[in-house]
Amino acid sequence: MADKKPHDEHSHEEEMRKKHLMLDPLPRGKMNEMVMEAMLEKPTWKFWVVFLVLSFIVAYCLFYKWYVLITKGQGEAGVMRPDYWGIFLVNTVFWIGISHAGTFISAILRVFKAEFRRPFTRIAELMTTFGLVQAGFSVLMHMGRTWLFYWLIPYPNQRMLWPNLHSPLTWDLLAITTYLLSSTMYLFLPLIPDVAMARDRSTGWRKKFYRVLALGFRGTEGEWRHLHNAMNIFAFAIIPVMFSVHTIVSWDFAAATRPGWSSTIYGPYFIVGALHSGMGAAAVVLAVVQGTMKNMKYFVRGEHFDAIGKLMLIISMSWAYFYFNDYIVQWYGGDKWTRIMLHFHEAGPLGWMWFTMLIVNIAIPWAVLWNAKWRSNPWIISVVGIGINVGMWFERYLIVPVSVAINRMPFTWRLYQPGIEVPMGIGTLALFILLYMMASKLIPFIPVWEVQEGQLAHEFKKFGRETVVSVSELE
Amino acid sequence: MTETKQKEVDLLALFSDVAPAADAVEQLRLVGVRDDEINVLSGVPVTGAMLGREPHPTNVPKIAMGGAILGFLTGAFLTFVTPYWYPYPIRVSTQAYVPAPPTVIVLFEITMLGMLLSTFVGVFMDSFFPNYRPMKYVPEISDGKIAVFVECESGDQNKIIDLLKKLGAESVKPAEAQHL
Structure with a gap:
């Protein structure tokens, strides 16, 4: 037998500290300083260039084009028989999907006490709120007469008619509104102690801004208890709300008796799809934050990408399962129109989209994310994440306008040709990134108190001859 | 505590850890300070159990x-x-x-x-959010210090300051309300 080197306990601990944020504590004051520095750092010229370009895109592609759409009418968009549902609804589904990652990371991982979640819960929660803003915009664009959106709100109109509360579109309004409000409140509650920290360390207009946001928080036993209780209620309650949102979105399709849409598995299939794109987006955002913001390499480490990578792999497998389940039942059913539609997906003019979807959603994640070293690399995981998002957008494109193109009246078949939707969709993406950039300068991205709480709970413990990590239950 | 009515003062003791803060709460109770006269402020959640106190009621x-x-x-x-x-209700079949x-x-x-x-x-x-009135607070709390606020009568001030210092308080001083 080869000689075994004596176990170097010290270097083992050192290595563990280097890998895991929870084992590498810094004084709270130092961590506060690092988070404040990241936020207050003077923007570089590159930041301003990206900021200005994105602002221009938002102003022109989103708002100006929206003005054109309103003044000239829906004819500017490519929607016409039989494709009345186009990119606006593709984007609605896509952005709601992106928003699911925030709740998944923050609420589900909080409920299960997954410790790796601590430094990036806020970055993920922001994704929920900002994603839902884009989803809301996309629905309003689709409505055409945007200014009459309030007709959806449940109150009687001049003719004493209430909205039809048994219509899936009204469910959409209720579900998206509930989710947007609750995710914004869920973002704000754990932010209070961090803005109080920022208030204590700021001057000038920032001091006033954080003072208002901190609401007078001091960190009394009572304040922590109320906050803790509320966060627990939110973490448990927002999970079924999140599930309901995308299930209701799926019913917009599944409740119709169209070939390819009428499916009992659409609810869970849409949820898994949402998590797939959301986790991919979370990986990209985390990599950008780590790569561009000061001091973030201390808070966001390989272990976090590793954990997200594992989740992405599991979700990719689940998505493949649901996709195949939906496909095989429809294919086996033998309905003539469904068969034609499925064939149109694979071998029609947009067959390349179908194959790309399978490659980037299944083949590439499976080929890359099994390897711990690769998935711990921010660049590799963000490329996989971008791929998944492209793939998931293609999936929604195939479900919405491409599936609508094939119906039981062949004389109406027509391939959807998008118009003004394309720049407006790009505008929503630019607004999403722009909101993140602005948030990075206004609110602490790292929940410092949650990180410190986690670090206090972790310690090394001797277990026989081995040093292991022990986590205490502090709640 | 002293029988005669004296001016009440608020003392603020800063501790670097929960354990000495919990000891301080216990000792303050032993010298006759009521639980509702002690308030603990921290930058991370510190539960009543950690401080040996009843959990704060919440609604x-x-x-x-x-x-x-x-x-x-x-x-x-x-x-x-x-x-x-x-x-005009529309009933369908x-x-x-x-x-x-x-x-x-x-x-x-x-x-x-x-x-x-x-x-x-x-x-x-x-x-009681939002509350923008002047409040007793020090920014060191958000930097990880544990603050123990004690309400006591002016006659007991020195006794309590000595006790808190003996129990490991980094500083003990009269607390002043300020705009946060």
């Missing part, structure tokens, strides 16, 4: 439950009542006028909305 779960009930009733009103207020499955969806969404909104409001109500 947030009750308020959340109230909101859920209110939300459910609103949902029930929208789904069960409003259809009957239509001036044998279809139920108020079908149950879609009603479940509306009831669920509005119940959850009521519960979550009231949970949020509950934090504001229980914590």
Whole structure:
């Protein structure tokens, strides 16, 4: 037998500290300083260039084009028989999907006490709120007469008619509104102690801004208890709300008796799809934050990408399962129109989209994310994440306008040709990134108190001859 | 504590850890300071159990439950009542006028909305947020220090300062209300 080197306990601990944020504590004051520095750092010229370009895109592609759409009418968009549902609804589904990652990371991982979640819960929660803003915009664009959106709100109109509360579109309004409000409140509650920290360390207009946001928080036993209780209620309650949102979105399709849409598995299939794109987006955002913001390499480490990578792999497998389940039942059913539609997906003019979807959603994640070293690399995981998002957008494109193109009246078949939707969709993406950039300068991205709480709970413990990590239950 | 009525002072003791702060709370109790005269402030959640005190009462779960009930009733009103207020109700063959499955969806969404909104409001109500009046506070708390505020009579001030210093307080001084 080869000689075994004596176990170097010290270097083992050192290595563990280097890998895991929870084992590498810094004084709270130092961590506060690092988070404040990241936020207050003077923007570089590159930041301003990206900021200005994105602002221009938002102003022109989103708002100006929206003005054109309103003044000239829906004819500017490519929607016409039989494709009345186009990119606006593709984007609605896509952005709601992106928003699911925030709740998944923050609420589900909080409920299960997954410790790796601590430094990036806020970055993920922001994704929920900002994603839902884009989803809301996309629905309003689709409505055409945007200014009459309030007709959806449940109150009687001049003719004493209430909205039809048994219509899936009204469910959409209720579900998206509930989710947007609750995710914004869920973002704000754990932010209070961090803005109080920022208030204590700021001057000038920032001091006033954080003072208002901190609401007078001091960190009394009572304040922590109320906050803790509320966060627990939110973490448990927002999970079924999140599930309901995308299930209701799926019913917009599944409740119709169209070939390819009428499916009992659409609810869970849409949820898994949402998590797939959301986790991919979370990986990209985390990599950008780590790569561009000061001091973030201390808070966001390989272990976090590793954990997200594992989740992405599991979700990719689940998505493949649901996709195949939906496909095989429809294919086996033998309905003539469904068969034609499925064939149109694979071998029609947009067959390349179908194959790309399978490659980037299944083949590439499976080929890359099994390897711990690769998935711990921010660049590799963000490329996989971008791929998944492209793939998931293609999936929604195939479900919405491409599936609508094939119906039981062949004389109406027509391939959807998008118009003004394309720049407006790009505008929503630019607004999403722009909101993140602005948030990075206004609110602490790292929940410092949650990180410190986690670090206090972790310690090394001797277990026989081995040093292991022990986590205490502090709640 | 002293019998004669004396001026009350607030003392602020800063500790670097929870353990000495918990010891201080215990010793203060032994010298006759009531629990409601002690307040502990921290930059991370410090529970009553950690400090050897009763957990602070909270109404947030009750308020959340109230909101859920209110939300459910609103949902029930929208789904069960409003259809009957239509001036010209359209009844289709044998279809139920108020079908149950879609009603479940509306009831669920509005119940959850009521519960979550009231949970949020509950934090504001229980914590007296927003509160922008001058308050006793030091910024070191958000830097990880544990602050123990003690209300005592001026005659006991020196005794309590000595006690807190002996128990490991980094500093003990009269607390002053200030704009945060």
